[in-house]
Amino acid sequence: MADYESIRKTVEDCCHSLGINDWELAISSSRSVSASMTGREFTDFSSSFDTSAVVRVLKGKKEGCASSDRVDDDVIRTLCLKALDNCQAKEIEDDFSPVINGPDKSYAEVKKPDVPFHNTADLKKAVLAAQEKLLNADSRVSCASESQAASITETNLLFNSRGLDLSDSSTASYIASEAVVTQAGETKDAYVIMDSLDGDTSLAVTKALDKLSSTSLPSGKYRIVFSNECMNLFLSAFASAFSGKNAFLGLSPYTDSIGKQVASEAVTLVDNPLYEGYAFQKSFDAEGLPAYCKNVIEKGVLRTLLYNGRWAQKAGCAPTANAVLTSGGSEIRPYSFYIEKGNVSIDDLFGKTGDGIFVTQMKGFHAGANAVSGDFSIESSGFLIKDGKKTQAISGFTVAGNFFSMLNEIMAVADDLYFNVTLSPYRTGSPSVLVSELSVAGT
Amino acid sequence: MLIDEELIHLALDKALSTGADFAEIFIEDKISDSVSMVKGRVDTVSTSLVSGVGIRAYSGLKSYYATTSVISRYAVLDAASDVASCIGEGRRTAPSFVLTERLNQNIHPVRINPSCVSVQDKLEFLHSASDAALSYSGKISQVTARLSDVDRRITVANSYGLITSDRQVRTILAVSAVASSGGESQKGSASFGRSMGLEMLTDLVSPRDLGTEASRQAVVNLESDYFPAGVYPVVIESGFGGVIFHEACGHSLEATSVAYDKSEFTGKKGQRIANECVTAVDDGTIPNAWGSMNIDDEGTPSRKTVLIDKGILTSYLVDRFNGRRMNEESTGSARRQSYAYAPTSRMTNTYIVAGNDDDDQIIASIDHGLYCAKMGGGSVNPLTGEFNFSVSEAYEIEDGRIGRSVRGASLIGRGSQIIQDIDMVGKNVRRGQGMCGSASGSIPVDVGQPRIRVRRMVVGGR
Numbered sequence A: 001m002a003d004y005e006s007i008r009k010t011v012e013d014c015c016h017s018l019g020i021n022d023w024e025l026a027i028s029s030s031r032s033v034s035a036s037m038t039g040r041e042f043t044d045f046s047s048s049f050d051t052s053a054v055v056r057v058l059k060g061k062k063e064g065c066a067s068s069d070r071v072d073d074d075v076i077r078t079l080c081l082k083a084l085d086n087c088q089a090k091e092i093e094d095d096f097s098p099v100i101n102g103p104d105k106s107y108a109e110v111k112k113p114d115v116p117f118h119n120t121a122d123l124k125k126a127v128l129a130a131q132e133k134l135l136n137a138d139s140r141v142s143c144a145s146e147s148q149a150a151s152i153t154e155t156n157l158l159f160n161s162r163g164l165d166l167s168d169s170s171t172a173s174y175i176a177s178e179a180v181v182t183q184a185g186e187t188k189d190a191y192v193i194m195d196s197l198d199g200d201t202s203l204a205v206t207k208a209l210d211k212l213s214s215t216s217l218p219s220g221k222y223r224i225v226f227s228n229e230c231m232n233l234f235l236s237a238f239a240s241a242f243s244g245k246n247a248f249l250g251l252s253p254y255t256d257s258i259g260k261q262v263a264s265e266a267v268t269l270v271d272n273p274l275y276e277g278y279a280f281q282k283s284f285d286a287e288g289l290p291a292y293c294k295n296v297i298e299k300g301v302l303r304t305l306l307y308n309g310r311w312a313q314k315a316g317c318a319p320t321a322n323a324v325l326t327s328g329g330s331e332i333r334p335y336s337f338y339i340e341k342g343n344v345s346i347d348d349l350f351g352k353t354g355d356g357i358f359v360t361q362m363k364g365f366h367a368g369a370n371a372v373s374g375d376f377s378i379e380s381s382g383f384l385i386k387d388g389k390k391t392q393a394i395s396g397f398t399v400a401g402n403f404f405s406m407l408n409e410i411m412a413v414a415d416d417l418y419f420n421v422t423l424s425p426y427r428t429g430s431p432s433v434l435v436s437e438l439s440v441a442g443t
Numbered sequence B: 001m002l003i004d005e006e007l008i009h010l011a012l013d014k015a016l017s018t019g020a021d022f023a024e025i026f027i028e029d030k031i032s033d034s035v036s037m038v039k040g041r042v043d044t045v046s047t048s049l050v051s052g053v054g055i056r057a058y059s060g061l062k063s064y065y066a067t068t069s070v071i072s073r074y075a076v077l078d079a080a081s082d083v084a085s086c087i088g089e090g091r092r093t094a095p096s097f098v099l100t101e102r103l104n105q106n107i108h109p110v111r112i113n114p115s116c117v118s119v120q121d122k123l124e125f126l127h128s129a130s131d132a133a134l135s136y137s138g139k140i141s142q143v144t145a146r147l148s149d150v151d152r153r154i155t156v157a158n159s160y161g162l163i164t165s166d167r168q169v170r171t172i173l174a175v176s177a178v179a180s181s182g183g184e185s186q187k188g189s190a191s192f193g194r195s196m197g198l199e200m201l202t203d204l205v206s207p208r209d210l211g212t213e214a215s216r217q218a219v220v221n222l223e224s225d226y227f228p229a230g231v232y233p234v235v236i237e238s239g240f241g242g243v244i245f246h247e248a249c250g251h252s253l254e255a256t257s258v259a260y261d262k263s264e265f266t267g268k269k270g271q272r273i274a275n276e277c278v279t280a281v282d283d284g285t286i287p288n289a290w291g292s293m294n295i296d297d298e299g300t301p302s303r304k305t306v307l308i309d310k311g312i313l314t315s316y317l318v319d320r321f322n323g324r325r326m327n328e329e330s331t332g333s334a335r336r337q338s339y340a341y342a343p344t345s346r347m348t349n350t351y352i353v354a355g356n357d358d359d360d361q362i363i364a365s366i367d368h369g370l371y372c373a374k375m376g377g378g379s380v381n382p383l384t385g386e387f388n389f390s391v392s393e394a395y396e397i398e399d400g401r402i403g404r405s406v407r408g409a410s411l412i413g414r415g416s417q418i419i420q421d422i423d424m425v426g427k428n429v430r431r432g433q434g435m436c437g438s439a440s441g442s443i444p445v446d447v448g449q450p451r452i453r454v455r456r457m458v459v460g461g462r
Helices: A004-017 A073-089 A120-136 A203-211 A228-242 A244-248 A309-315 A346-353 A403-409 B005-016 B073-087 B119-134 B207-222 B240-253 B320-326 B359-364 B415-421
Strands: A022-038 A041-059 A062-068 A146-160 A165-183 A186-194 A220-226 A269-272 A294-298 A323-326 A329-332 A336-339 A356-363 A375-386 A389-402 A410-413 A427-430 A433-441 B022-038 B041-059 B062-068 B100-102 B140-158 B162-181 B184-194 B230-236 B280-283 B304-309 B349-352 B368-381 B386-398 B401-407 B410-414 B422-425 B430-438 B441-449 B452-460
Touching: A004 A022, A004 A041, A004 A073, A004 A146, A022 A120, A041 A073, A041 A120, A041 A323, A041 B073, A062 A073, A062 A323, A062 A329, A073 B041, A073 B119, A120 A146, A120 A165, A165 A203, A186 A203, A203 A389, A220 A228, A220 A346, A228 A244, A228 A336, A228 A356, A228 A375, A228 A403, A228 A427, A244 A309, A244 A329, A309 A329, A346 A356, A346 A410, A346 A433, A356 A389, A375 B386, A375 B410, A375 B452, A389 A403, A389 B386, A389 B410, A389 B452, A403 A410, A403 A433, A433 B452, B005 B022, B005 B041, B005 B073, B005 B140, B022 B119, B041 B073, B041 B320, B062 B073, B119 B140, B119 B162, B119 B207, B140 B207, B162 B207, B184 B207, B184 B386, B184 B430, B207 B386, B207 B401, B240 B280, B240 B304, B240 B349, B240 B368, B240 B386, B240 B410, B240 B415, B240 B430, B240 B441, B240 B452, B359 B401, B386 B415, B410 B415, B415 B422, B415 B452
Parallel strands: A041 B062, A062 B041, A220 A356, A336 A427, B100 B162, B230 B368, B349 B441
Antiparallel strands: A022 A041, A022 A146, A041 A062, A146 A165, A165 A186, A220 A433, A269 A294, A269 A336, A323 A329, A356 A375, A375 A389, A389 A433, A410 A433, B022 B041, B022 B140, B041 B062, B140 B162, B162 B184, B230 B452, B280 B304, B280 B349, B368 B386, B386 B401, B386 B410, B410 B452, B422 B452, B430 B441
16 A cells, blocks of 8 residues: 555645645545456456545635546656646636635544455355356356456545545445346346345346346336336436536526425435445545535425535535545535435335336436436336236337426335445435326337 | 566566466556636646556456556566466466567647647637637527547557557547526537647637537527427438447447357348448548547557448457457457556447438438437447437428427437438538447547438437
């Protein structure tokens, strides 16, 4: 591991020689390994050891940043110079005065799960077991099926010229399988990822088999249940609408919406950096502020947007400790960002639906979702719901609507909260939800 | 070079020491600068340095890869040891080698290296684009403009005795505009990128034109109605419209999928897979194109590969490792975002070549359908060929004429079907720039085509 104190001292000395009194240094160091199998063969192994640093400097009411994933004395000097250049190229903003926060804050105590960093031998064993289970689950499973396992351990540190000295460490692993099934010339696949090497990913086979013999459906308006995984994709695609920066710039519909009803009463949207049991909990943000849990939407009412220091100052409110430091400076990002679970089962949700569609897979959000207007039109597959029961597999259709309107049309929220697996502090989570009506394009 | 030839040789020897039959080292030193402006004011000025080493070894059909961003003798040899220990406890079987440098002709000259230009000078271009976008219409409520450039130096050496280097400079200007009215907002965007320096913005494209184009599109979308969902004949315009071939077909021709029988085109070389009017190529040698390079990330010179010739599948896109499984030579298609990723087969500049149909005739041939003037991005599952695209500017076609503007449309289908359903191909090929995400990270690619007609597609709308 790198000598962090030596790096901190080098930055301090460089800044001093450049006449910079206010500076901040964020360091991230990580070690990761992974192993993959396709069919009955191991195909790929990888390991990495990476250290990166971001330097932020303040001078003349302006700030500048630069980042590097190589951290040694030569680079640190270049980094400080670049950060100063970038600072000087910016304009003074009337409504923003950059600050370096002092160490006078109290931070939540974080209890992270005690999990080991796995070596290659552990990963090989886990992948082999997962792959055996996959290939033996059904005669229709093809040798193109694959599994991968990975383990990562990382340490993040934050130092600054006011004596701030914060650090945290996280260790986590995942196992993922993609089951490929074939039947009478038809091929389907499904993917399952679990945040533990002990996770059972053979559910991927069931999910892939369920897709076989799918049909399309006529275009029209349908009542829709989005699975927890699909609703997660919506949250990821539209999370930027809850950024205080985007609202300030008019790139979100929530510019003047605090205290207003923006979703149905069934929706409570939470941003929680301290989600219990999560390996990547954060007690501080990239500006050294104590991170805390907040309801962004509470029973449909917008309570707050998410801010770092810069955009909170501009908006005239307090920062919400959602700063991440990038090569361009401080940006805003939610932590564990999720819709709170309801109290009905997914079967009850089907019952409430009557006739409609259960959407279990959606692809192309990066292009098919417009985070400014809220419009989306997404390739989907899933199942028909008839008389309150999940029935025939369907595919080859799109679901279209407007996300911001859709939040108001959520009739019920299930109890099956699911988080996507990111191996980072930043993830989204959602239960399955029932939406009153959306447009579907089929054949 | 970040590390010297002696250490390179030592690292390769170390990686081979337990029985690997091939070893390769990839060394990268990259500086990326980016300046952005929001509504005419500087928003971010960023610099990112990326330097690191990736060491890979093959043992038959297994690949082992280790990376480090710590540039020291100890860290590099440690990464090589990681690779060797993963392979096992055998003895060296690969023959000894002597590294011989291969020099590559630079077919992508750079006149004004962006990393040598001051931020203030770069801001001039952004002001130009931003001012044009803001003054286009009173409905424009927000404009963001970003000028990004990359100066990437790579060295690849391997146990076949090759050592070779390349320097890749890229510049891109992207403008995004938002038009608002009555509480509703719609977006428009325009971008232009090349493997060249800042001369791009004086010789090839005007920042003002990009700003105007982004705002024009935003206003068109604001004034559009939703398009009704259904199945229609579709015309896709030249340029970035080529994303349809990139997603619907290109990814399924990459060895990454084909080698593992995870593509609907596996085993179909020599067979008719597309309409006879479709010929498609991947060409990494187009001078200064956004997706071009002198060598790929395994050190193989880039080349022009005909993928489909008059409907017949003629070649896949192959990297060295997957080529082993397929028993095929590399097509110079190994690419990666950075040293942190093992390379795999990827596209460079991929396009459908010119056909024989007049643009006007293509529109006139449709009674009721959709004209996609600008495409957004998309994605595909190569296994099933199921793809999706968003349409960022579109018009209804009525009685052979382009009619009202429409919005919110997306296109879905299956790759093997759509390339048979392309039944008219225009004469004027244009290309557009994008970033392609896949197993080895995000890389710059050109997509392209002339105007084409697809006889039948599912159009998602409202």
